[in-house]
Amino acid sequence: MYEQLIKYIEQNSAVHLNKDEIEIIYNNFIPKKFRRRQFLLQEGEVCKYVAFIVKGAMRQYSIDEKGKEHIVGLCIENWWAGDRESFTKETPSGYFIDAWENTDVLMISKNNLVNLAKSVPAAAELSKILDERQAIALLRRVNSAISYSADQRLAELEKTYPEFLPRFPQHIIASYLGMTKETLSRIRSTGLKK
Amino acid sequence: MYEQLIKYIEQNSAVHLNKDEIEIIYNNFIPKKFRRRQFLLQEGEVCKYVAFIVKGAMRQYSIDEKGKEHIVGLCIENWWAGDRESFTKETPSGYFIDAWENTDVLMISKNNLVNLAKSVPAAAELSKILDERQAIALLRRVNSAISYSADQRLAELEKTYPEFLPRFPQHIIASYLGMTKETLSRIRSTGLKK
Secondary structure (H helix, E strand, O other), X not given: OHHHHHHHHHXXXXXXXXXXXXXXXXXXXXXXXXXXXXXXXXXXXXXXXXXXXXXXXXXXXXXXXXXXXXXXXXXXXXXXEOOHHHHHHOOEOOOEEXXXXXXXXXXXXXXXXXXXXXXXXXXXXXXXXXXXXXXXHHHHHHHHXXXXXXXXXXXXXXXXXXXXXXXXXXXXXXHHOOOOHHHHHHHHHHHHHO | OHHHHHHHXXXXXXXXXXXHHHHHHHHHOEEEEEOXXXXXXXXXXXXXXXXXXXXXXXXXXXXXXXXXXXXXEEEEOOOEEOOHHHHHHOOEOOOEEEEOOOEEEEEEEHHHHHHHHHHOHHHHHHHHHHHHHHHHHHHHHHHHHHHOOXXXXXXXXXXXXXXXXXXXXXXXXXXXXXXXXXXXXXXXXXXXHO
């Protein structure tokens, strides 16, 4: 499991890790297996770990007062799952994160992440790059949610994360896009006829 | 103008800046005045500067194929205006940023920002904190856009950024919230009667 994380850090920070650094990484992450539907985080809990997904898929969602789920994030291999706000501020989360498939992760706590960033420059660099990417991706998503029509939102998803479509069922994709399953089904079938 | 930026950096990074660091900050930022409706950035341009707002208000928006504006961001004093994606990747922006009021800013280019982060640790620290805050704020906004009703979205805005409401007219707030001016007007008047 760790090899994949090492490779990921090296590729994304464009730095070759030395033996000591690799050992520090091994010592700071905990491997864990989640079965489908098992929770990494539940609403009201403080998010104590962020998880690097080695294999599998997770989803982050809120549940509204009517009991309806709203998917705010989907994560697959080489993505990070966790509620950033709760993890950083140590406040109760407003989200659930669960495994959509049986999922293998490497988890790191806040203290260990701080230690890691101090002792492995590539990890600090990576953390900065990930923040940047997340801010960029989320602004795109805000723009898509407030200004795009349903079919433009689907087209944006197909362009940005084509890997999501075969991985998650229609109702999950629809919720991620902020539309009903029926709307998604309609625009997908119209799209196919074009 | 610079005093406000110095104070802002010190407060947000919890570090006292020394004379040399203050001089570096002076040398890396350019003061500029924008008149109402003047552009900091237009769609298709590369965003060359991020701007710290000393006084005034700016808005960031996209324009759809029907010519309709969609407000993705609003910025007032002590906020930063700029398109993060275009600035970082040096790609053409999909957004316009203009002054909503006559606005005084201190602008910094990408090269200068890199230099600043290297020579002033508080600036590097601040940049990290800002990334974190932005990622947190944007995820809240995605959740609000895909899962909240119109009145919940307004309530969230009133709680999070109460300073926006007296500063921007109804149609700007409505666009920021992803709803029509009529819907906003209706829920505001219903709210007042409660």
